[in-house]
Amino acid sequence: MEDNRGKTRRIPHGVARTAALPWAGGAGVDWSLLDGRGWLSRNVGLEIEQRRLFPWIAVCFGLGVVLFFQADGQPALWAPLGALALYASAAIALRRSLPAFSVMIAVAAVFAGFSAGAIRTRSVAAPVLSRVMIVPLTGFIEAVEDREGGKRLLLRIVDMKDVPEAERPTRARISVRNGEGLQAGLFIGGTARLLPPPQAAWPGGYDFARDAYFKGIGAVGSFSGPVRRLDPPMPPGWSLRLAAQVDEARNSLTQRIALSIGGAAGGVGAALVTGKRGLIGETTNDILRGAGIYHIVSISGLHMVLAAGTFFWLVRAVLALAPGLALLWPVKKIAAIAAMIGATVYCVFSGSDVATERSLIMTLVMFGAVLADRPALSMRNLSIAAIIVLAREPEALLGPSFQMSFGAVAAMMALVPLMHRRSTEALPATLFERGIRWVGQAMLGIVTTTLVASIATAPFSAYHFQSLNPYGLIGNALALPLVSLVVMPSAVIGVLAYPFGLDRPIWQIMGAAVSQVLEVSAWVGGFSGSTLVVPALSAGALVLLSLALLVLTIPASTLRWIALLPGAAGLAFAAAPDRYDIYIDREGAGAAIRSIKGQLTLVGKPSEFVAEQWLRADGDGRSAKDAGLRQDALCDAAGCVVAAAGQRWIAFVQHVSAFDEDCRRAAVIITRLKAPPTCQTGFLLDSAALSARGATTIRFMPEAVEVRSVRKGSERLPWLNAGVPRAEEMPARERPRQARPIPEQDFPEEEISTGEPD
Structure with a gap:
């Protein structure tokens, strides 16, 4: 295309394609009509050019999940599936009209999220105990967790006296004071005091009953007498045997790490590797919470990225040592495959908790983009990961882990383009000056990303936990370098050395770093006002602040500043909470x-x-x-x-x-x-x-x-x-x-x- 001076000017492919698409009435799309060729038309065109419409599909999918959990009773499955098929067909028929196609895809995504919730609820349906009872029972131990006062068992129930099979829970979480010798895979019997999983303590509070339902847990309680090892009436299934072997391996490694390190650092170090947090004392938990870094003991996105990144760096570094391989083989893609395998093994070995599985999906999508020669960090990849997670576990959307992890990552991804702007200053001449600059940039990156993540997750923390950690920026800035550079690389190397019996020195190195993390946490947690208890946000305030976060992070244009409107309204609601009497x-x-x-x-x-x-x-x-x-x-x-x-x-x-x-x-x-x-x-x-x-x-x-x-x-x-x-x-x-x-x-x-x- 030539401009008025006779020079050829390229039109971006996305804008050219958009302009060529007809409206439903047959006329070409004229975006200038939206705002008099002004601000809105330019920004909408930029959003389409940058392909920023796709992330809104994940938002619509999540909206469908929310609508499902707001529905009364058990919604019919045929209704959302039929609506999904109808709107998906309409989208295909209207694919040449971008506005109509976009609307149909958005509505179809809403019904897809609703359908995912209906399917998931039916797939995990299992009996739930209806009343409190003291009853003899038998079952297979599926998992064991060490606690300060004994052990806690996940029991797959085989028989409950005088309880019909149709009313018998499939699984129960039962505590035992003297659990010496109990391990996953054993068939046991005893008398237990059981009760239904408790519902929320107040409307809007944490609903343990809902989480237990989706985990297949139909009762909780404790053994009130001795627990006996029995001969199983049948051999355990392969899934139970596999779960028992993995859990026993986790417990063995947990004990080895804890004994190698010793003290409170031993419990924290073991939790970072195996996900078993039972050896962490409540005092240590309070120290970590006060410093705003309790998230490091819950294996989630940070740990998965660091573990996978360590595998990626190790494999790539080893392959790069051979010039022939480095020149002829796709070393980066091989390292990405190794990182994906390592991350998957880490997820399984750490217990495949819900938060860990979500982190694994995000990590696999990111490294999958590397295999496809696409940018690993992009809002599109994050949206794909969110859709996959919600399709598998729609209930995750209601929990703090999903909200905080995806909110923090979205905010940091929006920050990435700003952080990657190259400076026009000349590089320092000496190696020492370059090292100082690199350290300074790394610390600035940690502080900046921590600040952004803290702001992005603050509404969810206030809603779910009613607490804020104003000094969390200091705690994370001091602790995360140790976790990133020493603790997690040591964890990966220690696990690789464990089969050879050469892991003890590695755990001790990791323990020294964990001890420093705890000392930093105790120092930061000792500040006056390190933990602020705030009134619970209303659902309306959370919705408005979440919408503000989405509008601020998804658009690539100045449309993101529209987020100021819902953000201001959400803060106004949060500043004047309606307390219950x-x-x-x-x-x-x-x-x-x-x-x-x-x-x-x-x-x-x-x-x-x-x-x-x-x-x-x-x-x-x-x-x-x-x-x-x-x-x-x-x-x-x-x-x-x-x-x-x-x-x-x-x-x-x-x-x-x-x-x-x-x-x-x-x-x-x-x-x-x-x-x-x-x-x-x-x-x-x-x-x-x-x-x-x-x-x-x-x-x-x-x-x-x-x-x-x-x-x-x-x-x-x-x-x-x-x-x-x-x-x-x-x-x-x-x-x-x-x-x-x-x-x-x-x-x-x-x-x-x-x-x-x-």
Whole structure:
């Protein structure tokens, strides 16, 4: 094409192809109509030229997954599959019209994500225990994890006394205090106290029951007596034998690494190699969390990239030593294949956890791009990895691991073009100056990528964990060089030397580096305010901030600045969180009530883990053991009352004798008992209501009450007793006369869930 000066000017292929595609009406596409040949038309053309429409397919796929998990009951499978086929056919028919083709592909991706969720849910369906029971059982040990107080077994159940096969869970996670001699592959029997996997402690909290369902775990609990080794009634299947052999090899290597290094560093070093974190003490966990580097003990993207990168570098370096091979063979591609094999073996050996499998998929896609002579780091490859991960495990989208890992990688990929801009300055003359410059650039890269990743993952951390680590930048900047340059290369070399028995010195070198990491963590974690507890973000704030992250990272043009709109709105919602006024345990064992002073007050006997979840969701940094949590509750043997916000009495009833008085004066009654039919109060949550709702939260409004529960979702109900007297109107003689913490309640042990989920 010639311009007005007679010179030939090339038109980018993507723009030329776009301009040649007709609209549905047959006319050519005129992008200038979108914005008067202005900013929008230029940027849309650039997005198409850079092929940045493809990543939005992954976004639409994820949207379909979210819609599936918002659906009630079990959606039909034929509906999303039929819609997927319809829109995919429409996309093929309209492929010559880019706008219509893009819309059809986007809608088809939404239905594909919905279908993936429906298929996955059906494929993992297995019985789940319906009630608490103490029952004799037998089964094969599938995996063993060492803990400070014993062992935790993943048991593939063969028989449960008096439990029909249709109701018997396939797997159970059971703790045992004295697990000496127990190992994967053994057939054992014993009496266990089992309960259904616990649901979320509050609506929006971590749902262990959902995660357990997709792992095929239908019960959790502990052995209440001796565990016996038995002769199996049948030989174990090949999958169980393979899982047992891998788990036993992992445990053996875990013990060897821990003993070679010793101390807290031994547990951390073993976890970095085998994924077994049971030997890490809670004190060490707190140190790592306080420094913002706890992610290093969870084998995920960082470890997979470093391990695969070590394999890639070793193989490429060895092959480059032979000039004939380096000149005649595709050394880079051979090294990429070796890295893919090494990463796969590392994933299997480290337990094939969900986060590890996602990291493996991302790594395989990146090295697959090397084999295809494509850029390894690209938003397109990240999108392909996301689609593969969500097609295999749609439930991963709801968890923090997927959100934080893909969010961080997307943000860093958006930063890569800026970091790769070449400086116009001349290179330093001396080798020392070049070395100093290289070190400076490497440290600047670590600090910059850590800062970007921390900002990108902050909304997800606040939503899922209600905590932020403002000094995590310092902790990561000091610790990651040791992990990258010493710890992970030593791990790879140590595993290769392990079969020859020459690995102990390697583990000791790795242990020295891990010890330095722990010292750095303790130093950073000792800063005042190293861990900030923040109120849980609302779902709306998380959606807006996630949308801002997507719009900021996917576009290649200045369209990314549109992200300021949802980002600002999300930050506004996050800055003014709507706190709940009451948190209620799923079984009515206890509650947290916001007193008239504005802080939560505990009543009853909720588990320590559940109480911690409530406090963190409220942005309250107090421990569940803090005695001040019960000072605002007025209690006697029959129950407690709390003067809540809005000058309303909230009653927690423990004995039927309290119903007569509390039903007359309380705005809300919480009890695990069955309330009498004559009890007329503003809002009543007794055993029947809790059985239907599960864990519940309440937020007071002037003329209504907003109720959210795990099982029934959100409801807004009007006050039913506007005439209930307020706290300041109550005669003193009608109030409890004892202001003391409620004594320990004698609840049946089998009705209280105190297990902390993973």
